[in-house]
Amino acid sequence: MIHRYSQSLPIALLAFTIGCGAGRPPLYPVSGTVRFTTGEPVRNATIEFVPKASGPSPRGRIDADGNFVLGTYKNDDGAQAGDYHVVVVQALPPDAVANTQMLGDEHAGHGRMQVVALKHASPSTSGVSYTVTPPGVQDAEIVVEAR
Numbered sequence: 600m601i602h603r604y605s606q607s608l609p610i611a612l613l614a615f616t617i618g619c620g621a622g623r624p625p626l627y628p629v630s631g632t633v634r635f636t637t638g639e640p641v642r643n644a645t646i647e648f649v650p651k652a653s654g655p656s657p658r659g660r661i662d663a664d665g666n667f668v669l670g671t672y673k674n675d676d677g678a679q680a681g682d683y684h685v686v687v688v689q690a691l692p693p694d695a696v697a698n699t700q701m702l703g704d705e706h707a708g709h710g711r712m713q714v715v716a717l718k719h720a721s722p723s724t725s726g727v728s729y730t731v732t733p734p735g736v737q738d739a740e741i742v743v744e745a746r
Contacts, residue, residue, distance in 0.1 A: 624654070626677035629669040629731055631739030633661050633687060635713050640665025641743060643691055644715060648683035648729060649722040655679070661687070678731045684722035685729050687743050689715040713745040 629648075633641040644661040648669060657678035659667040668675045691714065718724040727741060 623672075624679045625733075626657075626671055626679060627731055627733055627735030628675075628677045628737065629657065629735055629739060630659075630737050631667060631741060632665045633667060633741045633743060634665055635715075635745050636742055637713065637745070639713055641687060641689065641715060642712065644687055644689040646741065647686040647688075648678055648731070649686055650679075651682040651684060651728075654681065677735055680731050680733055682730050683728065684725055685719075685727040685741055686722055686725055687715050687719045687727075687741070716744040716746040719743045 633644065633646060635641060640663070641661050642663050642665065645658060646661055646667050646669070647656050647658045649656050655671050657669040657671040659669045659675075661667045669678050670676050671678055719727065727743060729739060729741070
């Protein structure tokens with residue numbers, strides 16, 4: 600019986616390896632910040648890089664300081680090289696929406712949180728692009744408009 604299991608072990612390992620990404624294009628680390636045109640960081644949001652050609656869309660959460668790290672198959676494994684449309688979607692609790700206002704450059708930093716313009720929620724209207732090249736990027740700067 601031990602002999603039969605030892606022959607099936609290499610087959611099981613091969614199947615596991617194939618299921619874990621063999622044949623996938625390489626991923627490169629991508630991290631950076633998302634800010635409004637006023638310089639204020641975007642908060643409580645997600646960022647997604649939607650490929651202009653084809654392939655998976657890496658995503659990340661934007662923290663309270665506007666920082667993000669992209670992940671394609673895992674939370675922080677990076678993105679494939681290529682050209683992307685950048686989508687930023689802000690998820691705000693209902694009470695936070697009531698406490699927001701549209702701020703122009705002259706009002707930056709006066710207490711109320713800015714809200715990402717809805718055009719940035721779709722790759723066809725976002726107007727923000729990014730190109731990922733090897734070896735990746737650690738300081739991507741994404742700028743979006745407020746509504």
